[in-house]
Amino acid sequence: MGEKDAILISKELKKNYGKLVAVDGVSLEIQPGQCVGLLGPNGAGKSTFIGMVYGATPRSGGELSVFGLDPQTNSRDIKKRVGVVTQEDCLDEAMTVQENMSMFARFSGVPSHEIERRVRKLLEFMALDHKRDASIRALSGGMKRRLVFVRALLAQPELIILDEPTTGLDPAVRHLLWEKVLELKEAGTTILLTTHYMDEAERLCERLIIMDQGKIREDAPPRELIERHCPGYVAHFRNREVGNTLHHYLSEHPEGVVYEDSAGVGVRGPDLPWISAMVSKIETAPEVVRPANLEDVFLKITGRGLGSHA
Amino acid sequence: MLETFSLSWRVAVRHWLIFRKDLFANVSPTIIDPTLFLICLGLGLGAYVNQVEGLSYARYVAPGLAVSTALFTAFFECSYNFYVRLTFENIYKAILTTPIGPREILFGEFIWIVLKGMGMTSMVTLWLVVFGFCHWEYALLMPILGGLVSFACGALGLIASSLVKNINQFQTVYSLVISPMFFFSGIFFPIKDLFWPLRWLANLSPFYHGVSLGQHILWARELGVGLAIHGSALLALSFLLGAIAYRRVHPLLYK
Numbered sequence A: 001m002g003e004k005d006a007i008l009i010s011k012e013l014k015k016n017y018g019k020l021v022a023v024d025g026v027s028l029e030i031q032p033g034q035c036v037g038l039l040g041p042n043g044a045g046k047s048t049f050i051g052m053v054y055g056a057t058p059r060s061g062g063e064l065s066v067f068g069l070d071p072q073t074n075s076r077d078i079k080k081r082v083g084v085v086t087q088e089d090c091l092d093e094a095m096t097v098q099e100n101m102s103m104f105a106r107f108s109g110v111p112s113h114e115i116e117r118r119v120r121k122l123l124e125f126m127a128l129d130h131k132r133d134a135s136i137r138a139l140s141g142g143m144k145r146r147l148v149f150v151r152a153l154l155a156q157p158e159l160i161i162l163d164e165p166t167t168g169l170d171p172a173v174r175h176l177l178w179e180k181v182l183e184l185k186e187a188g189t190t191i192l193l194t195t196h197y198m199d200e201a202e203r204l205c206e207r208l209i210i211m212d213q214g215k216i217r218e219d220a221p222p223r224e225l226i227e228r229h230c231p232g233y234v235a236h237f238r239n240r241e242v243g244n245t246l247h248h249y250l251s252e253h254p255e256g257v258v259y260e261d262s263a264g265v266g267v268r269g270p271d272l273p274w275i276s277a278m279v280s281k282i283e284t285a286p287e288v289v290r291p292a293n294l295e296d297v298f299l300k301i302t303g304r305g306l307g308s309h310a
Numbered sequence B: 001m002l003e004t005f006s007l008s009w010r011v012a013v014r015h016w017l018i019f020r021k022d023l024f025a026n027v028s029p030t031i032i033d034p035t036l037f038l039i040c041l042g043l044g045l046g047a048y049v050n051q052v053e054g055l056s057y058a059r060y061v062a063p064g065l066a067v068s069t070a071l072f073t074a075f076f077e078c079s080y081n082f083y084v085r086l087t088f089e090n091i092y093k094a095i096l097t098t099p100i101g102p103r104e105i106l107f108g109e110f111i112w113i114v115l116k117g118m119g120m121t122s123m124v125t126l127w128l129v130v131f132g133f134c135h136w137e138y139a140l141l142m143p144i145l146g147g148l149v150s151f152a153c154g155a156l157g158l159i160a161s162s163l164v165k166n167i168n169q170f171q172t173v174y175s176l177v178i179s180p181m182f183f184f185s186g187i188f189f190p191i192k193d194l195f196w197p198l199r200w201l202a203n204l205s206p207f208y209h210g211v212s213l214g215q216h217i218l219w220a221r222e223l224g225v226g227l228a229i230h231g232s233a234l235l236a237l238s239f240l241l242g243a244i245a246y247r248r249v250h251p252l253l254y255k
Helices: A046-053 A071-079 A097-107 A112-125 A141-151 A171-186 A198-204 A222-229 A242-252 A272-282 A294-301 B002-021 B023-047 B057-088 B091-095 B102-130 B139-163 B167-183 B196-202 B206-218 B223-253
Strands: A008-017 A020-030 A035-039 A061-066 A082-085 A159-163 A190-194 A207-212 A215-220 A233-237 A257-261 A264-269 A288-291
Touching (some): A008 A046, A020 A046, A020 A061, A020 A215, A035 A046, A035 A198, A046 A061, A046 A190, A061 A071, A082 A141, A097 A112, A097 A141, A097 B002, A112 A141, A141 A171, A171 A190, A171 A198, A190 A198, A198 A294, A207 A222, A207 A294, A215 A222, A215 A294, A242 A257, A242 A272, B002 B023, B002 B102, B023 B057, B023 B102, B057 B091, B057 B102, B057 B139, B057 B167, B057 B206, B102 B139, B139 B167, B139 B206, B139 B223, B167 B206, B206 B223
Parallel strands (some): A035 A207, A082 A159, A159 A190
Antiparallel strands (some): A008 A020, A008 A061, A233 A264, A233 A288
């Protein structure tokens, strides 16, 4: 697919707040129907990038086009086709669930005769219909999040932006939201998602972009990222004193990498036999042996942990 | 253009819906405060005051009380309320994800504050008419005046919102700007005998011109002169303050 089909094209996009550089030359394209995960530590520039996409934030440099339009001059027409789940809930606390939805439908330009039907359908979609007359203050955190999610669907957007949609939610609500995101994806909606949960990114996205300090560090499918950066297996030890032994072992077996983290010390090796050979040699049983995962990739790329010798 | 207006209108409707939810709490000060002023100042203090400008003291203060409703309504709406919507409730952050942009949000604020000022001023004026503290002939002009004063003072509130570092600082704005504007507006005594710098400063206050025009209207005196001098000054100041408010607040919504 070429540039013509892309619904989002960003070239050398920049954003400064005074001296602080929030987004520092981001170039990427998103094709229709893709589900793209935007990962990165806090302050990496993810939310700033998203704000520029739907025209809530002016850019400081570079080019940006969404649906072939410039968000700086034509955000209204872009926003008619985009649904945004903001990081904060931003609900109107003085209103009920139903009132919040109807008001947002009016803001989003849903035709008046359509509002009631669409609100009812969406509240059912997110199992919130029994709460339609409840005040926002009476909702749990998970319910609020679900409401913010369906609020973004009112205008039946072609592109949905989810800014940390499941932060702080219990597993049941996370799974419910994932299920709904996958339904939308099935229906062909393009999705741009930021998250700090690697399992979420791996489950939902076919493409991951890792940002750090305003720049794109990686842009690839999840499996490919793991293959490229952290192939193999990880053995983890709770006892940090094993560290010295491990370093010693690795000086003779340089295929592996040692890292320390808050929970202890770990070794990554190319495959399981390598790990078992190491374990029998150092005569200490690891607490856990597992395949390397996205979290390892993330920590490596963003400069903490595995492979960075931190 | 039509779409801009239609979207701005929806923002104003949102504020009205919230206002309506707590109608009694929101309207009661508008009715009760001027009533207390009328009783205490007009009838209480008025008993010791002969005549001001050839009027009983109650009749003297009446127009200013109606206009001051617009000042307080507008200032509080555009300072505390606006600031809370902007920073604590994140209302605008949510609205900005819809086709509504910063411009429509600001136009919506202005529409809302003008209509709110018109409504509140009308209620107090009606009160004054019922109790016979003013001439009713021109009272129909008061909602328009209230709307205009509300616009200018709302703009002041918005400017304050763009300057304060936290919500407590509105108290300082209130004491240094709004209170002096209120007391030196000619509402309680004619300012023509005041020390000249104070008079000069009063001329920069939209509220002074609003009160003066209100007095021309509700005392039914020299309406043409009032409109020519204070009407045009009020219009000019409203335009100026509105433009400053727009320029200062727009970057808070688009950053």
